[in-house]
Amino acid sequence: MKYLADIGSYFIMLKQVFSRPTKGSVLKELILKEIDELVIDSLGIVIFISFFVGGVVAIQTALNISNPLIPDYLVGFATRQSIILEFAPTFMSIIMAGKMGSFITSSIGSMRVTEQIDALEVMGINPLNYLVFPKIIALLLYPFVIAISMFLGILGGWVAGVYGGFSTSDAFIRGLQEDFISFHIVYAFIKTFAFAFILATVPSWQGFFMKGGALEVGKASTNSFVWTSVLIILTNYIITSLLLS
């Protein structure tokens, strides 16, 4: 019963996010601030993780294909497929659920605890539009983060494969080009947009409706990570079933 009430409150929140808009000039500033805090500030960790995970994927693939019947370009092919189809969009989003999601939940939760959200309401401002809508708009840039992740993941695979002696540069690049289906890129970005929406709204919902004090802010951040990850995994399954199967 509680889960039904939670789902209901999430959708009611979404309705309110898009009603009673905040003044345009203020909204513009809020969106730029959110782009800085959510997108730009995430680039460092995305670059670091993507590059090294790409490298690990290439090494692992190379070490598991000692059979001479398997073509040598498979390292590049497997790295490309893993990074584009799953690692960059899905697993990077789960990592972002921890980084970005906890930040969103704890900042909105702290505002709830210290009556800052009440202050917005008393002033006649729609706090959900003021706090959540700019995050949704800012995360429309999230696919660019994932594009960077894709590029660096493959680059990391190439560096590890070639300089680690697991593949030649020609074979790796041939693997990247082999049997390329451009719809896979479209599929990856469709699900990235869905994950961006989940990343902006689920942690906001957890923070906005939390009750209690500082301890509960911490609990809400943990719940936020769990809920966001679960929803990303479920959405990934549904979109994959619809678009690829």
Next chain:
Amino acid sequence: MIRVENLHKSFGDEEILKGITTTFEKGKTNLIIGQSGSGKTVFLKCLLGLFDAEKGEIYYGEKAINDMDDDEKKELREHMGMVFQGGALFDSMTVEENVMFPLRMFTKKKKDEMLHRVNEVLDRVNLVNANKKFPSEISGGMQKRVAIARAIVNYPRFLFCDEPNSGLDPKTAILIDNLIQEITKEYDITTVVNTHDMNSVMEIGEKIIFLQKGTLAWQGDNSQIFKTDNKDVTDFVYSSDLFKKIRDIQNLEG
């Protein structure tokens, strides 16, 4: 003026407000007092529209809040100023940005006009050289002053304060009380202060309503509260040793 008629509010089966009827007058500091759990905060939140009452009416001027459409409610809220117990300052903004916030949201003033008004109200609450500081960098008393400045910056018609003295030393508490009273007169606004501080009652209680278990048990002013024979009120007023001693001295002096 704010008029409240037969206000009821419950949470589940528990009735918190049990038919409160009173008025809060313009140009006066109106105090809501009572013990913890008497319904003061719920009453204040009903007045602010943060809680919907099940029964009864709250009139702002001549119009009941329940009869107002969304635009009228929005306009009313633009004319409300609120000082929260903890200040509720936006901690991502500087003092200047906090005070400027209502002007940015609700007016079409230019930046220099807004800045002029911000400096005017910060000066009024005796807060200088704090414009660029963040709330975490200033004291509790200064935070309350910033909260008052933010509440009055857009010339409100109604000012609400929830325990503005909590967490302050007695001297700063009196300064904040006096500031609230001076601003009430200066801006000719209806001020409602939620408190359980007897010093505030003595200093600024031009109209006092005493809540007891969700009912209005007594109302009057600060000259009447020490003479009333209402037992609930006298128990509350003379709950501290200091006030008991003052009463004993007054009795001795006849």
